[in-house]
Amino acid sequence: MSESTLRIVWIYPDLLSTYGDRGNMLILARRAALRGIPVETYSIRSDQAMPATADIYLIGGGEDGPQALAAQRLIADGGLHRAVAQGAAVLAVCAGYQLFGASFFAKGAQCAGLDLLDIRSDRGETRAVGEVRGDIDPRLGLPPLTGFENHGGRTHLGPGVAPLARVTAGIGNDGQTEGAWHGKILGTYAHGPALARNPAIADLLLRWAIGADSLAPLDDTWADRLRGERLAAAGAA
Amino acid sequence: MSVSGTLVAVTDGKLPLRAKVATSVSRTAAALSRAAGRGDGSVIGGWIGLKIDPDLLRNLAAGRAIALVSGTNGKTTTTRFAAAALGVLGPVATNSFGANMPTGHTSALAKAGATPFAVLEVDEHYLARVIEETHPRVVALLNLSRDQLDRAKEVAMMAQMWRTALAAHPDVHVVANADDPMVVWSAVNTGQVTWFSAGQRWTDDSWVCPECGSPINRAQGDWWCTGCPLRRPQAQWTVEDDGVLDPRGDWHLVKLQLPGHVNLGNAATALAVAAEFGVRPIEAVPRLASVASVAGRYAQVDRDGRNIRLLLAKNPASWLEAFDMAEVAPTLLSINARDPDGFDTSWLYDVDFSPLRGRPVLITGDRAYDLAVRLEVNEVPFRHVKTFDEAIRATPPGRLEVIANYTAFQDIRAELDRVN
Ligand SMILES: [Zn+2]
Numbered sequence: 001m002s003e004s005t006l007r008i009v010w011i012y013p014d015l016l017s018t019y020g021d022r023g024n025m026l027i028l029a030r031r032a033a034l035r036g037i038p039v040e041t042y043s044i045r046s047d048q049a050m051p052a053t054a055d056i057y058l059i060g061g062g063e064d065g066p067q068a069l070a071a072q073r074l075i076a077d078g079g080l081h082r083a084v085a086q087g088a089a090v091l092a093v094c095a096g097y098q099l100f101g102a103s104f105f106a107k108g109a110q111c112a113g114l115d116l117l118d119i120r121s122d123r124g125e126t127r128a129v130g131e132v133r134g135d136i137d138p139r140l141g142l143p144p145l146t147g148f149e150n151h152g153g154r155t156h157l158g159p160g161v162a163p164l165a166r167v168t169a170g171i172g173n174d175g176q177t178e179g180a181w182h183g184k185i186l187g188t189y190a191h192g193p194a195l196a197r198n199p200a201i202a203d204l205l206l207r208w209a210i211g212a213d214s215l216a217p218l219d220d221t222w223a224d225r226l227r228g229e230r231l232a233a234a235g236a237a
Numbered sequence: 238m239s240v241s242g243t244l245v246a247v248t249d250g251k252l253p254l255r256a257k258v259a260t261s262v263s264r265t266a267a268a269l270s271r272a273a274g275r276g277d278g279s280v281i282g283g284w285i286g287l288k289i290d291p292d293l294l295r296n297l298a299a300g301r302a303i304a305l306v307s308g309t310n311g312k313t314t315t316t317r318f319a320a321a322a323l324g325v326l327g328p329v330a331t332n333s334f335g336a337n338m339p340t341g342h343t344s345a346l347a348k349a350g351a352t353p354f355a356v357l358e359v360d361e362h363y364l365a366r367v368i369e370e371t372h373p374r375v376v377a378l379l380n381l382s383r384d385q386l387d388r389a390k391e392v393a394m395m396a397q398m399w400r401t402a403l404a405a406h407p408d409v410h411v412v413a414n415a416d417d418p419m420v421v422w423s424a425v426n427t428g429q430v431t432w433f434s435a436g437q438r439w440t441d442d443s444w445v446c447p448e449c450g451s452p453i454n455r456a457q458g459d460w461w462c463t464g465c466p467l468r469r470p471q472a473q474w475t476v477e478d479d480g481v482l483d484p485r486g487d488w489h490l491v492k493l494q495l496p497g498h499v500n501l502g503n504a505a506t507a508l509a510v511a512a513e514f515g516v517r518p519i520e521a522v523p524r525l526a527s528v529a530s531v532a533g534r535y536a537q538v539d540r541d542g543r544n545i546r547l548l549l550a551k552n553p554a555s556w557l558e559a560f561d562m563a564e565v566a567p568t569l570l571s572i573n574a575r576d577p578d579g580f581d582t583s584w585l586y587d588v589d590f591s592p593l594r595g596r597p598v599l600i601t602g603d604r605a606y607d608l609a610v611r612l613e614v615n616e617v618p619f620r621h622v623k624t625f626d627e628a629i630r631a632t633p634p635g636r637l638e639v640i641a642n643y644t645a646f647q648d649i650r651a652e653l654d655r656v657n
């Protein structure tokens with residue numbers, strides 16, 4: 001792989017890939033390729049070493065057991081921490097979002113997270129299942145967030161992060177805010193997958209990764225129709 | 238091993254009074270439901286019957302020799318095949334409309350009256366309860382994979398439920414898929430197992446050993462755990478070319494009306510089930526060939542010069558099978574996300590749609606836009622149509638393959654006048 005190639009890593013698809021999160025990698029790779037950016041994707045299984053030199057890291061949703069195991073292995077491996085320290089961009093979804101925090105709950109016990117986001121997660125009274133919608137932090141300059149959430153956890157944000165969005169439908173972190181961001185790390189509960197429903201977030205990750213202020217626009221006719229339909233559906237629910 | 242002669246025939250006269258009343262009410266309700274056009278009556282009758290007599294299923298099952306068929310995919314078709322094969326021995330009760338929960342089983346048995354045999358399709362969540370209530374002779378386990386992400390239990394948890402249920406009933410003979418590690422793990426400790434091999438296209442739910450958590454390795458149809466002794470057992474029934482190899486080493490040509498390699502696997506499973514009741518493959522095979530469609534699935538309908546074939550695909554594993562079955566012809570995909578489908582469409586990204594490249598693809602359904610975005614990423618050109626009629630008009634005369642998920646399939650079936 002050359003220095004001019006954009007490298008995208010999907011973290012532990014063998015443990016965390018329950019909700020179509022592979023889609024986030026496919027969409028990033030395609031949106032890069034359509035702009036002529038050479039791109040390589042890597043699916044790193046939990047029995048492999050985590051490379052520290054990729055540009056974008058993706059981690060997805062999963063069940064309690066695999067979530068706890070993934071956190072242990074990522075802490076022991078250290079590659080992801082080095083990558084983040086070197087400025088890699090990250091999209092962490094659902095169980096993957098929780099494990100980026102200081103701690104999370106899995107299988108009835110508190111587990112240590114990667115401590116890469118100033119968040120901690122515990123159990124909610126009820127499971128949050130359904131359409132989620134929110135107004136994204138204006139500093140990111142993105143249109144509203146849409147996704148499908150399915151989680152039992154509630155996430156509490158510390159002063160070291162900002163909410164990714166203010167919830168206008170659904171639950172997100174706690175019924176008020178959804179997701180978190182700090183530096184080039186984005187966390188969200190949104191499946192759909194997230195980048196299929198929110199191509200602007202995909203482009204933000206690409207801009208962060210290649211250090212560009214803007215990217216050539218793409219024909220997002222179908223994504224826009226999907227967004228319009230889902231944003232309206234969340235409002236009606 | 239033929240058992241039909243030793244069976245005590247079930248008759249309504251031997252049912253307890255409460256069960257008799259419940260059976261009669263159940264049949265009446267089912268007939269009324271059909272007459273009122275509220276469905277095929279396969280659930281409502283059982284629901285009312287069980288309200289009157291909670292033991293009705295147990296009572297109706299007593300004295301029959303029963304096979305249960307469960308798994309994520311293929312259970313409706315395999316049930317139909319197994320019922321056809323057991324028909325060699327005598328009348329067989331079966332829930333042929335796919336009503337696969339206890340109310341559906343109750344309705345099916347009540348409606349069939351006294352039959353020496355029954356073959357029942359069982360929703361995988363209900364297998365433990367239905368084993369408990371029907372005391373089956375044989376349980377067939379087909380496969381376990383992700384289905385309805387926002388509601389269903391995870392695959393490993395389902396395998397654990399099966400394992401516990403089977404361990405409690407060592408007298409049940411299990412017919413199980415050697416190619417699916419989750420199925421093997423759920424069945425491997427039970428008393429009597431016949432293994433079949435039908436291949437497994439979908440492997441994304443069994444990368445990790447359910448016994449020890451180590452990675453599972455695969456090569457040339459074989460699989461083994463890298464951390465414990467769990468590995469693929471030797472199969473007694475195997476799909477080979479366009480036929481099935483039986484435990485004696487005899488190969489039987491299996492000519493089916495239903496398409497695809499997956500249905501050959503379902504046929505092999507049905508032959509293995511029937512063999513447990515004493516039916517020889519040579520007797521059963523011609524009966525499998527008589528099955529033309531299953532609750533509308535695989536049905537072919539001629540409309541305006543188009544030969545329309547309906548394929549149901551409910552989850553990632555069955556989408557892959559549908560692409561294998563479909564001819565290279567114009568193909569309509571339809572996706573809904575209503576209650577029976579599951580509300581989350583993320584699974585679309587678990588399916589590789591690239592086999593559709595090179596075919597004219599049309600999309601429709603409540604969630605056509607999700608499909609549109611997915612196909613764009615997958616570089617599959619498509620055209621969006623708003624109705625089924627528009628799809629027909631957009632297609633040249635000849636074959637039109639229709640692949641749809643559950644409620645989308647029912648919608649299209651209704652448009653085609655509830656084809657069977
Ligand atoms: Zn193992």
